[in-house]
Amino acid sequence: MPTIGDVAAAAGVSRSTASYALSGKRSVSEEVRRRVNEAVHRLGYTPNAGARALATSQTMVIGLLARFLEDEFAPAMMQYILGVSDTARGLGYDTLLVTEADGVRALRRITGSRMVDGVVLLNVAHDDVRLPALREAPQPGALVGLPGDCSGLDVFDLDFEEAGRVMVERMHRLGHRELILVSQPEHVAERGGAYMWRLRDAALEQARLRGVRLHAVSGESGQPAIGATLHRLLDDHPSATGLLLNNEAAAAALPSVLHARGLSVPGDLSVVGRYSDEFARTFSLSYSSIESAPDRLGNMVVRHLVRRIESPEGREKPHVVRFLSPELVDRGSTAPPGPRGR
Amino acid sequence: MPTIGDVAAAAGVSRSTASYALSGKRSVSEEVRRRVNEAVHRLGYTPNAGARALATSQTMVIGLLARFLEDEFAPAMMQYILGVSDTARGLGYDTLLVTEADGVRALRRITGSRMVDGVVLLNVAHDDVRLPALREAPQPGALVGLPGDCSGLDVFDLDFEEAGRVMVERMHRLGHRELILVSQPEHVAERGGAYMWRLRDAALEQARLRGVRLHAVSGESGQPAIGATLHRLLDDHPSATGLLLNNEAAAAALPSVLHARGLSVPGDLSVVGRYSDEFARTFSLSYSSIESAPDRLGNMVVRHLVRRIESPEGREKPHVVRFLSPELVDRGSTAPPGPRGR
DNA sequence: CTGAAAGCGCTTACAG
DNA sequence: CTGAAAGCGCTTACAG
CATH class of the missing domain: 3.40.50.2300 (Response regulator)
Known part of the structure; x- marks a missing residue:
């Protein structure tokens, strides 16, 4: 591999001039710049990253x-x-x-x-x-x-807190008065996953302000457990008309649960999730959602x-x-x- | 940040001795080794990666x-x-x-x-x-x-070819004589995704050897298109009893397709996919599959x-x-x- | 506009 | 067993 010394020699200049010609950190005659660039190209020179890092204290x-x-x-x-x-x-x-x-x-x-x-x-x-x-x-x-x-x-x-408020607010404006919120498993919160309780607590507070009943529960993070949980929640709260999901596994599992119960969205149930658009595409989910971006x-x-x-x-x-x-x-x-x- | 010079000074030895004490590339007295290690620990010394790379031509x-x-x-x-x-x-x-x-x-x-x-x-x-x-x-x-x-x-x-043979062989041994193979989209092959045709061609050859009819088709890589394709394939080949999937989207979409048709696996249809165990867990798929590992x-x-x-x-x-x-x-x-x- | 030289922080033959 | 020195390939003040 050629070094800047090889480039300099080929261009007939000193190493410092070659270096400056490449970095542009001081003015160099047009003729020299041309010769240096030509040498770089002909020799296939690429600066050695380790040497540069050592000299500049920057690794890029x-x-x-x-x-x-x-x-x-x-x-x-x-x-x-x-x-x-x-x-x-x-x-x-x-x-x-x-x-x-x-x-x-x-x-x-x-x-x-x-x-x-x-x-x-x-x-x-x-x-x-x-x-x-x-x-x-x-x-x-x-x-x-x-x-x-x-x-x-x-x-x-x-902003998970705002996300929780937006979810509740959307449902409240449409006239919903009883909602279910499915969050991540408890141990996500226990190990410090603040996004879980930030969204949940803000949603609860917003629901309180609006006079909406909100059943906030944790759900499992995989099938088939989360599917069973969703069934149980829908059984337990027959008058709940909206479902909020801050749990990706729950969102992925929901279509088959609703299909099994013969429920249609949004006719029978309104749903808002929280996941990325990429996630929605991967799982073919057609629920409105807070984009996690x-x-x-x-x-x-x-x-x-x-x-x-x-x-x-x-x-x-x-x-x-x-x-x-x-x-x-x-x-x-x-x-x-x-x-x-x- | 301390350098090896700082370590050497603190240990009262030369830089080379400090270096050798750390690398173990030449023998060093017990006493010196102890002093060097103590200095390293006390100063919180970590070798500079760029300098080491420059000296050794190894970046790790x-x-x-x-x-x-x-x-x-x-x-x-x-x-x-x-x-x-x-x-x-x-x-x-x-x-x-x-x-x-x-x-x-x-x-x-x-x-x-x-x-x-x-x-x-x-x-x-x-x-x-x-x-x-x-x-x-x-x-x-x-x-x-x-x-x-x-x-x-x-x-x-x-070994995608062997994978294709294994799929067909498993089905043939169980008595299946007409199968459908869903591969990736055509343009995956067109851009050089050899795994697509390697599995397909080997499966076709094995089917020929065994006297099994094999309908090999390309499928889309996302919902809802691949779901519709699966429905059409099952319509078009009513006597096919086994489904081979070398297409992850098809595997993910299959449960809802089968549910919609009221078909059970393996009672009505035998299925073998090709995906990773992680994928199976993510999508809660319970089809036997060639592990892509x-x-x-x-x-x-x-x-x-x-x-x-x-x-x-x-x-x-x-x-x-x-x-x-x-x-x-x-x-x-x-x-x-x-x-x-x- | 250009060059000679020092220095970045390591490793490793070379000497003793 | 240990040290002084060269060298890895750059950049950049210092001089002219």
């Missing part, structure tokens, strides 16, 4: 820590990873994907060894053990998911991280906690209360 | 090129990526994930700049444009997926790549093309022909 790589938790919907993770990776590349960065179970050790390794210029954490828990290690790192960090303590980090997440979140988190990496004053700017406004994608699954309510 | 990173093609099942990709990433970490390597649309350019960038010690290509097509660039790279490359020309590369894939393939491809990276003679060893034997996971969806055949 961001670390992406993904956690795969039991009972979470794995395919959804792919969307976040793609959003991060594609955005990073668009900004000139590559992505080091870390899926190691021991996130703290992984974080120490990639930040301590300066393999990355910044780190994105996915699937952040309320009391995430990775955060202390991230705060100690010399590189900036940004999160997707809301921890209890956001200090020293940029935080991005869907993994691509937009991935985009936001990387854009802010890179800004902090690149602007010298950015390192000291106050950190942000930003919530993405939930967007209700209307797929026609809500209507005024049907016969179940009469 | 492997590149992973994933392609996301239209009409392919994205969640399946996550399984391959995890298999590669987890195996790499177990062998001491990190994973640079590249999802860039222009795979050739991406490949040139990460290999030319020596960011990686080797490269894994996922979702390789018959006439994959990335292969010439990979062969020119100074690092070894390994593939998941079978290209037309395997020269200079290690190639791993499920993304985790095992990811493991194999990385293990071989690392062997080639690390053993000096390994660089010259003949390249391998290895097919993973298909395993039929029995979920009880096959039985002797049902009433449809009578």
